[in-house]
Amino acid sequence: MELHGRHLIADAPSADAADTTFTGVDPTTGDALSPPYCDATDAEVDRALAAAEAAHSQLIDLDRESRAKFLEAVADGIMGLGDALLERAGKETALPAARLTGERGRTCAQLRQFASVVRDGSHLEPRIDHALPDREPLPKPDVRQMHVPLGPVVVFGASNFPLAFSVAGGDTASALAAGCPIVVKGHPNHPGTSEMVGRVIQSAVRAAGLPAGTFSLVHGRGHAVGLAMVKNPRTRAVGFTGSLSGGRALIDAVATREDPIPVYAEMGSVNPVVILPGAASERGEAIANGLFGAVTLGVGQFCTNPGLVFALDDENTSALVHRLEALAADAPDGTFLHAGIRTGYRAGCDRLDAVDGVARSGRADGDGGPGGARATPAVYTTDAATFRDHPALAEEVFGPSTLVVRCPHRDDLTAALATLSGQLTATLHATDADLLGAGDLVALLRDCSGRLVLNGFPTGVEVCPSMHHGGPWPATSDVRTTSVGTAAVRRFLRPFCYQGFPQHLLPDELKDGNPLGIMRLVDGAWTDDA
């Protein structure tokens, strides 16, 4: 595929502002990667959303089998790009081939999993209450409900998953599965990867005979393009994965709209890990090894990266910390997705280094290499009192570092946990004996998080129906929804109720005979019977 460097506005390439361009950059060398891309203009954004709005009125009644096949065609098309996609993504992100191969697999598996959800149909949550014409004092009408798509969705590609949370990533798959047209804002650090995947989706739209406005992709370097997209009156929902400041800017922009719309922003998280004494004693070294692997996985660029560790201040914790410090001291450097992440990482590390009572091992990261994007892992340690007196120590440092907080007493541990803000995940390492008296810790960790991992590590988010990847602010902007797993389809649906409709005018999902065999709530009872 020859990259053309243009936005994909419905079925047409466009580049109205081609005089002000940017390119992808190879973070290992700092070299610009052709072709150049430009920021979408307000007119281009509006054209994309107008096309999406027009597509919505057709997509809303598209049969579910066609929608499922379309999602599968996108997955097939991504695989059809072959190594060229992995090579381009590798150039733009410095992510190794094995990781990108795995991420491509996840991306396609997500699309296929949502195709299954669409075929199953129970995500539409059909409900039927039959009429009771003789009820006193008033007859009961026939009332039936199912979910329908919200309308045009704006999706922001994330930098840290150039495939699985970018143009054809989780937000895209769930919004398309819901039946919504989408306009993607490609992440400016992998525009070529975005274009390749975008053109696959565009081809799948054409091949399926769907309205052209089902999919658009616009590029943009600064904040203006994204803000124009979320403020556009045609936009009905927003999916975003990125920084707290980025998410906050979108939320604030949406708050200026006349009509509130859902903003699903998945933002920062420090993902606290608590290690109880029995676990530290029984398998301290294994925990240290696993933890260090989780901290440094993907150069620490995961939203589930464990950035805070709490343990009691005993000899087993000392041994565990020494092991972590030894791993950090020996750790090789890695290359971030772009130089901007190194700038943020260094600023975060400098913030920790400046605090009296915080010690560091590792991070001899030099000049960042030719692309200015190289950095090394760091393990910090502190005590509960210092942690309590410096609330900034609980803030995320995006990258391969973690801070171990040694707590003299169990009360210090619970006090520290009670101060935590919202998290995507929390993790507890504990033996059966540790767990006997740990109900209060489990409750504290549940209160602040969306997923609690026992004796494991939070990185590696399984894509499955039970997964919840969400959590209280500031981990996300909407604690009620997930961005990973099949339940994400709900974000882009709304309930709709038919009252007094004859059978032949109802959607198949709501007909008495249950021709589609869906699980439904009929007169208050769950059934997939006719």
Place this chain on the structure above:
Amino acid sequence: MELHGRHLIADAPSADAADTTFTGVDPTTGDALSPPYCDATDAEVDRALAAAEAAHSQLIDLDRESRAKFLEAVADGIMGLGDALLERAGKETALPAARLTGERGRTCAQLRQFASVVRDGSHLEPRIDHALPDREPLPKPDVRQMHVPLGPVVVFGASNFPLAFSVAGGDTASALAAGCPIVVKGHPNHPGTSEMVGRVIQSAVRAAGLPAGTFSLVHGRGHAVGLAMVKNPRTRAVGFTGSLSGGRALIDAVATREDPIPVYAEMGSVNPVVILPGAASERGEAIANGLFGAVTLGVGQFCTNPGLVFALDDENTSALVHRLEALAADAPDGTFLHAGIRTGYRAGCDRLDAVDGVARSGRADGDGGPGGARATPAVYTTDAATFRDHPALAEEVFGPSTLVVRCPHRDDLTAALATLSGQLTATLHATDADLLGAGDLVALLRDCSGRLVLNGFPTGVEVCPSMHHGGPWPATSDVRTTSVGTAAVRRFLRPFCYQGFPQHLLPDELKDGNPLGIMRLVDGAWTDDA
């Protein structure tokens, strides 16, 4: 019950600002109704929410049977107030005894219906994905999800349902069913009714041995009390039923918080009715009679009041309009809930009267009576061109009026419908023959509304699992949720995921044996098996 005129802050009465008071007012006479109430102070609001936050940590793990019994105890307590409650509510609202008796029945039925939901347990939507330890390239962990309560909820009592959408109304019942503690802001136009019901809930909290902060009730006349409640950092969600301006003020206040929280505001709606030619020909008089009944039911003080009617401009429509006009000309006056509604109604009618091309029948409403709250119904008619040229004609007039728009051609009808903003309901009157070519109208009405009624009337919202009482902005602030029916419990829940937990540490809802017999999604398939 002797009314004491105080807030109920957890288990203690309070009235810190007792020097600045207000009372309920009898809208038929304008007389003040003792006792006086005062605006809650910021300290009282914070005390109530602090108690709610403390209660949350206990309520979150309360067994479901206890929660269900508590809801039933509230219903029993309301019935136990006997006629005294109906008398006080009648004094404060001018609603007739038959209506209040029915509304009390609905209020208690709602509480009992939510008790059933709590017992059933499927609203927690348990999901289980079993581990696959041998999966390649990575093992699959054991992942399980269910919903947990959000935390303290602020509920605003609505003026137009002093029982069913006030202190123990739909938002209260659904939030308590979800397991959330609540702080209610009583509506200032029925403070005595609010106190009576509030003390019933307070007693039920005590009798059930629940934490005192499970329920608080504060009073307030102006906006300050409500704004303090929604801005309080402990508040996790807001339920409101009222005007667009009131809902907008809450949304804007929440937008100033550091953390976004859900605001469920159910606001204005004009509830368009479309009458197709066959229906107008076959049963025009019956439609006119039914429509006029729906317009004037409860002096037009329902959010589902049909305020806009569209029909083709033919002789059958003329007959239908004449019938409506005759009904309006003969209609008796009625008493609003309070004089403020009459002020708004008159302003809305004046706005219609001022438009050239709009004609009126009815509304010889004089001076409003001794309480300044009496008014008569009005039927307005206009043509499609006038409607098109005056967008304000599509705005809600709260009260017993409706505007019939006569459309020369079918295209005028679809053009008019395409301009409508979000609605709670839409209604279509049509014969089978009318419906054959009405797919575009059904689609337009679905796009703008949350419920589409065929050959009926939108007033009378059935409380059942399939009911959806919601819709696009400005009908509500969150198109994804309902304020009536059992699905409302979802508003106050969030998903939570347990990863790698042994059976004995999981909640019963998520144990392999399914000891509670709940419908669950297990390894991707719905089942209530063990």
